Amino acid sequence: MRSDATPADPAEQAARSWRSTALLADGREILYFDESPGLNRAAITDKRDLPAHDAVAALRWDPLAGEPVMYAAQRQDRLFHPAAGSCPLCPSKPGHHTEIPAPGYDVVVFENRFPALAGPAGGRCEVVCFTADHEGSFAGLDPRRVRTVFDAWADRTAELGALPGVKHVYCFENRGEEIGVTLHHPHGQVYAFPFVPPRVSRLLARAGAHRAATGRNLFDDVVAAELADGRRIVARNDHWVAFVPEAARWPFEVMIFPCVRVPDLPAVPGPGRDGFGPVYQDVLGRLDALFAAPMPYIAAWQQAPSAEEGEAGQAGADDDAIAGRAEFGLHLHVMAIRRAEGKLKYAAGTESGVDAWSNDVLPEKAAHMLRSPTP
């Protein structure tokens, strides 16, 4: 257990959160990102009697598609829609010990008890709680909290990305029972993959080919084309722009790019981190206002693979991979799955069978609906 509460991002003048770490009763790590100093979270012990954490996960290789598949058989036993009173993501209180031993928190990150990545297969899975308020949502966080969550994502990307064998860090949120969420407390997840996931590999390959063919960056060209067209822009400020992509797959799909391209979350400077919340929360509010029920969505940070150790100036390194990493354009990819009142989009026969997507909502119409004044 460490007690060295330190500013979460010492290199960043605008850093406004304090990180402290501790261990849970079964040996898993927990990290607090507090918005005020001196809370001494490291001294808080987990009073539960848990067996030692020995998660078994396996990684296999699909010989037909040439892609990895993760196995987490013990996840079948994970909590499934627990009652609010027994939520494992709420702060602990007398008589109810949760995954978070503290009696309150701002943002907390801990190793997942039922990980899809662990052990010999490598990698790590973490849970990120956005607020101690069980009934909250990302859309309802106060601006400073969004910044703290952003700092936590950047922290995890940098720290997990530096672990041996970790090739990519993926930060995401699943929201809504309709997309399979089993715990309703507002939270996201971080996967530190021991491989570069297929979509990231494909985008990098596409960006490399685009650079070779045009001399330009693929992500820059896509964002510039959306800005020039304008019909699919949903929201923007000085730091971020949100649009429905021209070839959206989901009925209400939004990509949020920084106005200046960076490869990953740690590379976003302080003002950009502060500027993210107003655009993203505006988009989330518009998604929730479309239909009677809150919008179920996946929010996926698409970012570059982890930097290779000793990348800078390293002679003989894989030049292609390094060039590829620098070509990546960080963006948040929001996939909202309700296509109409009471109707969901399913990734069924064409999508799951042969990766051919069909969408019932034209992107221009989706953007128009999202731009309409919220009630």
Added chain:
Amino acid sequence: MRSDATPADPAEQAARSWRSTALLADGREILYFDESPGLNRAAITDKRDLPAHDAVAALRWDPLAGEPVMYAAQRQDRLFHPAAGSCPLCPSKPGHHTEIPAPGYDVVVFENRFPALAGPAGGRCEVVCFTADHEGSFAGLDPRRVRTVFDAWADRTAELGALPGVKHVYCFENRGEEIGVTLHHPHGQVYAFPFVPPRVSRLLARAGAHRAATGRNLFDDVVAAELADGRRIVARNDHWVAFVPEAARWPFEVMIFPCVRVPDLPAVPGPGRDGFGPVYQDVLGRLDALFAAPMPYIAAWQQAPSAEEGEAGQAGADDDAIAGRAEFGLHLHVMAIRRAEGKLKYAAGTESGVDAWSNDVLPEKAAHMLRSPTP
């Protein structure tokens, strides 16, 4: 309207179905595959007063992923869980005119009224009704009917694949409300794509690389490895073998390969077509027996792209593409989405976000559960 009812597959000695075609009131084509001759379906007129069929579909190109996306905005108006009495896939009867003007049928295929592919974008979408029995299921079809459905799939693959601009014919069934099925009458679909869908492209590229590296066929090697291992075999006969793939993505995923590799459905000879039903229906029965409710699934025929016109002996043709086509190994890919009693597998954050799949059920365990005696 044509009245030339002919054996569905004149080149095939074992053909036992008779095909006749007609037009629906709005100009869409309908094809009957009957198990007895002389029913004169072509003389049956559609008595509905339908506006001319002018489906608008669009095809766009996703610049980031480099993949096509289909748009079918008018599909938002399609029927959504109609009551059994107003099912559009039942035969017509006095006072209830459906999509099938005939008072009964064995297997019927017609152009989808709400296609994701149509018009200038090219391609075509069809619906395949497996039985006139609204309450039936593929698992419950009699053996001869399965053969008739197989003949219909092969017929559509050959005929649609020969249309100008069609690059791939995809036959599939979505089964179950849980996967988004909006019509409960037992039916599947056929998509004639104006592109080679991404998964098929990837499998072909992988097969080409495997041939270059090993001199062997990728699909043959995968099937041989499953047979040699044996732990994941679920069912087999002289013509087909069904197994849970070693790196399955879905909790209960089964691939059914012919024992002798062929590139597509038309290439399966008569005895193989007759032998398919016993293995596939055995698998479906085992899937349905796993949990209290019937298993929701996607059943996807993975087959080669359409042959290029003049492929045989054509000088100067794209040798790689032709070689690739011949390398493909036809198989039925069954993706069952219930992971436990009352629990579904969702393609959420890791799957939909970055194409990294995780599975809660180890393939050996899934195969063991499927092999256990059915009640």
